Amino acid sequence: xxxxxxxxxxxxxxxxxxxxxxxxxxxxxxxxxxxxxxxxxxxxxxxxxxxxxxxxxxxxxxxxxxxxxxxxxxxxxxxxxxxxxxxxxxxxxxxxxxxxxxxxxxxxxxxxxxxxxxxxxxxxxxxxxxxxxxxxxxx
Amino acid sequence: xxxxxxxxxxxxxxxxxxxxxxxxxxxxxxxxxxxxxxxxxxxxxxxxxxxxxxxxxxxxxxxxxxxxxxxxxxxxxxxxxxxxxxxxxxxxxxxxxxxxxxxxxxxxxxxxxxxxxxxxxxxxxxxxxxxxxxxxxxxxxxxxxxxxxxxxxxxxxxxxxx
Numbered sequence: 001x002x003x004x005x006x007x008x009x010x011x012x013x014x015x016x017x018x019x020x021x022x023x024x025x026x027x028x029x030x031x032x033x034x035x036x037x038x039x040x041x042x043x044x045x046x047x048x049x050x051x052x053x054x055x056x057x058x059x060x061x062x063x064x065x066x067x068x069x070x071x072x073x074x075x076x077x078x079x080x081x082x083x084x085x086x087x088x089x090x091x092x093x094x095x096x097x098x099x100x101x102x103x104x105x106x107x108x109x110x111x112x113x114x115x116x117x118x119x120x121x122x123x124x125x126x127x128x129x130x131x132x133x134x135x136x137x138x139x
Numbered sequence: 140x141x142x143x144x145x146x147x148x149x150x151x152x153x154x155x156x157x158x159x160x161x162x163x164x165x166x167x168x169x170x171x172x173x174x175x176x177x178x179x180x181x182x183x184x185x186x187x188x189x190x191x192x193x194x195x196x197x198x199x200x201x202x203x204x205x206x207x208x209x210x211x212x213x214x215x216x217x218x219x220x221x222x223x224x225x226x227x228x229x230x231x232x233x234x235x236x237x238x239x240x241x242x243x244x245x246x247x248x249x250x251x252x253x254x255x256x257x258x259x260x261x262x263x264x265x266x267x268x269x270x271x272x273x274x275x276x277x278x279x280x281x282x283x284x285x286x287x288x289x290x291x292x293x294x295x296x297x298x299x300x301x
Contacts, residue, residue, distance in 0.1 A: 044177040046172075060213045088237055
């Protein structure tokens with residue numbers, strides 16, 4: 001049984017993860033009780049500074065972390081990534097980036113999660129990801 | 140001057156026939172990319188269609204971490220795929236950004252061992268470069284920790300002409 005996603009619970013998980021803390025991730029509740037992950041605009045996320053776009057690896061890490069944190073915060077179980085695919089839809093300028101995960105299926109052993117990322121405009125996606133996670137209790 | 144050394148202490152060299160500037164590649168791999176400058180990524184080798192990158196230690200892992208953070212593995216794969224595509228293109232101006240990345244985690248990595256990635260561009264058209272990457276620990280190069288597939292945009296040709 002999965003619970004409603006809590007921003008406090010996600011932030012607690014982030015606080016215990018030095019890499020996610022270094023990325024600056026945080027969860028915040030938006031209107032309609034929707035919890036989203038936020039990747040802040042930090043210069044250390046830049047790929048090549050001239051165009052001023054965020055590195056693709058950082059965006060992919062953000063997408064995967066959003067999916068993993070969603071599973072861990074709602075199901076309170078471990079979530080080991082089996083595979084994760086990221087589509088970079090457009091260059092991501094240095095500005096706050098938001099992501100939200102949707103669990104497509106949560107079975108006894110595997111969960112499939114889709115993640116969407118955007119910046120100022122929720123309808124203008126900058127990247128999407130989909131991954132499969134092992135959620136076995138025996139991890 | 141940016142300096143890159145292989146694990147055996149030899150300077151990284153351009154493969155025969157490459158017309159790229161070695162300092163430019165070192166800069167793209169280790170300096171201009173702020174995310175990888177922060178991670179401490181090193182350029183360890185170059186081939187006609189490939190590149191080897193590595194990170195010695197993860198500064199953002201807790202002392203009791205047993206594995207490398209997935210985000211570091213992912214980021215290293217993405218970057219190595221881009222450098223491999225650059226080697227194949229042999230032209231900085233045609234080198235675009237990543238448009239897709241897939242990572243499969245094969246087995247747990249070991250947090251306190253250096254992490255290397257070997258990427259090879261296996262197919263390149265006028266619009267995309269397709270790259271395969273393998274992540275491993277240098278002490279156990281045959282044991283693959285993760286594999287990745289990167290898709291890199293190629294500049295300079297209109298859509299539909301690939």
